[in-house]
Amino acid sequence: MRYSSLRGSVATAAIPKKLNRLIDSKKAKICxxxxxxxxxxIATEFAKRGFSVYGFDTKAERVKKLKDASSYISDISSSAIKLLIRKKRLIPTTDQAVLRDSDVVIICVPTPLRNKRTPDISYIIRVTKVIVKYLHAGQLIVLESTTYPGTTREVMLPILEMRGLKEGRGFFLAFSPERIDPGNKRYKFSNIPKVVGGVSKEAGLLTKKLYSKVVNKVVYVNGAESAEVVKLLENTFRIVNIGLINEFAMLCEKLDIDVWEVIEAAKTKPFGFMPFYPGPGVGGHCISTDPLYLSWKARRVGFVTKMIDLASKTNLGMPKYIFSKIEALLIKRGMKISKAKILVLGVTYKKDVKDLRESPAIDLIELFKRSGIDTAYSDPHVPYLKIDSIDMRSVECIPKNIRRFDIAVLTTGHKGFNYKQIAQHAKLILDTRNAFEKAGVGLKNIIKL
Ligand SMILES: NC(=O)c1ccc[n+]([C@@H]2O[C@H](COP(=O)([O-])OP(=O)(O)OC[C@H]3O[C@@H](n4cnc5c(N)ncnc54)[C@H](O)[C@@H]3O)[C@@H](O)[C@H]2O)c1
Known part of the structure; x- marks a missing residue:
């Protein structure tokens, strides 16, 4: 069945009047x-625009922090939280009963991978089972968590309809992928266009109306499945291009060509080219995970996603490639890697955030540790690193510490690093991000990926 077969025109579809009115007047209560x-x-944005928002989380310490007006997300200031809580626009809670009082429910729970790198939608299922207990006529439920196509209709809908209310008449169910980019100062929630697709046309239109109150542009697509797959296309596009440029970097090394210079020159073409950059792999909750949701679903319908599989393999192989590059660099200087002291600079998955999820720097540290190499790291955003077998404390990036290491490998560049000072005091640097050159530091001891 083609999912995008919702009938009727957007203009003529009947939008449920009461909820429509509540959204228009910003009287709709959102959870x-x-x-x-x-x-x-999302919660703070709706609250800032005048909606009453319950923020429900099962992690009591998160809720307590918010109640104490202390933000744990870099992009959201504690003062903003304080103001919204004082005005009672934002009510953080661990009490699921607030769902009874909510007109709109927006779901933003994790969608990680299981050990075998297959989708784990257990958080979505658990939350849906909680929502159905409080589901009432006229409620709109929107899933934001990234997932494979079919989750909203095939997994959530049967649970929500269990108690007799029917979607499209009794309640409304839609999907809207989140595109937020933590740490991005230019594009924030409100100026990133939002894609919406409903299980029913009514749900899609209500969701369109809802988000048009807080974002500049809402893009309506025909069906929840199209909206689900939009997000996966966006991130697949990135993983495949990063895989391509990582392969290209390895080829350029063999050809003794500077891949960074090649990319800079190629991107002067005003059309038909978009720059991607090599690095130690891909990390974060999205790009490293989402395409695997898509390839899993593809296999279920008898399709093999060769591009995704190859790009994932290439990207996952980057820490090993960097390890062998370091090994070769040290051998050239008469040192065995097993005897070296290595400093890893930047362990988060991207610059200027404290998010460690799926960070390739962690894989690299694990490779060093498994080989018995004396390894340390420095990251202004991560004072301690306790993941699996790793239990370390960040080394302060000051001259006397930098000088102690045989090589420093930059895996994530942060604004907090003093590149000039690091380059002046490090014996040798492998820069996997071209961060030193970008910072205008060009000393002979810096080797680029
Ligand atoms: N982080 C990003 O940059 C980003 C961007 C776009 C989309 N996404 C997607 O958005 C979703 C959420 O990601 P995130 O980064 O915000 O995750 P997160 O881990 O930062 O936050 C998830 C929150 O959900 C809470 N939670 C878990 N189970 C719950 C339950 N049963 N009831 C109530 N709360 C519960 C957790 O305690 C946690 O606070 C994922 O699907 C992710 O792929 C993330």
Whole structure:
């Protein structure tokens, strides 16, 4: 079946009047479930625009922090939280009963991978089972968590209809992928166009109306499945292009060509080219995970996503490639890697955030540790690193510490690093991000990926 077969025109479809009115007058009560990197910015944005928002999370310490007006997400200031709580626009809670009083429910729970790198939608299922207990006529439920096509209709809908209310008449169910980019100062929740697609046309239109109150542009697509797959296309596009440029970097090394210079020159073409950059791999909750949701679903319908599989393999192989590059650099200087002291600079998955999820720097540290190499790290955003077998404390990036290491490998560049000072005091640097050159530091001891 083609999912995008919702009938009728957008203009003529009947939008349920009461909820429509509540949204228009900003009297609709909203409950955001899951107050993480995605949920907290959404909750605060609706609250800032005049809606009453419950922020429901099962993590009591997160809720307590918010009640104490202390933000744990870099992009959201504590003063903004304080103001919204004082005005009672934002009510953080661990009490699921607030769902009874909510006209709109927005779900922002995690969608990680299981050990075998297959989708884990257990958080969505658990939350849906909670919502159905409080589901009432006229409620709109929107899933924001990234997931494979079919989750909203095939997994959530049967649970929500269990108690007799029917979607499209009794209640409304839609999907709207979150595109937020933590740490991005230019594009924030309100100026990133929002894609929406409903299980029913009514749900899609209500969701369009809802988000048009807080974002500049809402893009309506025919069906929840189209909206689900939009997000996966966006991130697949990135993972495949990053895989391509990582392969290109390895080829350029063999050809003794500077891949960074090649990219800079190629991107002067005003059309038909978009720059991607090599690095130690891909990390974060999205790009490293989402395409695997898509390839899993593809296999279920008998399709093999060769591009995704190859790009994932290339990207996952980057820490090993960097390890062998360091090994070769040290051998040239008469040193075995097993005897070296290595400093890893930047362990978060991207610059200027404190998010460690799926960070390739962690894989690299694990590779060093497994080989018995004396390894340390420095990251202004991560004072301690306690993941699996790793239990370390960040080394302060000051001259006497930098000088102690045989090589420093930059895996994530942060604004907090003093590149000039690091380059002046490090014996040798492998820069996997071209961060030193970008900072205008060009000393002979810096080797680029
Ligand atoms: N982080 C990003 O940059 C980003 C961007 C776009 C989309 N996404 C997607 O958004 C979703 C959420 O990601 P995130 O980064 O905000 O995750 P997160 O881990 O930062 O936050 C999730 C929150 O959900 C809460 N939670 C878990 N189970 C719950 C339950 N049963 N009831 C109530 N709360 C519960 C957790 O305690 C946590 O606070 C994921 O699907 C992710 O792929 C993330």
């Amino acid at each position: 955001v479930i899951g107050l993480g990197y995605v949920g907290l910015p």
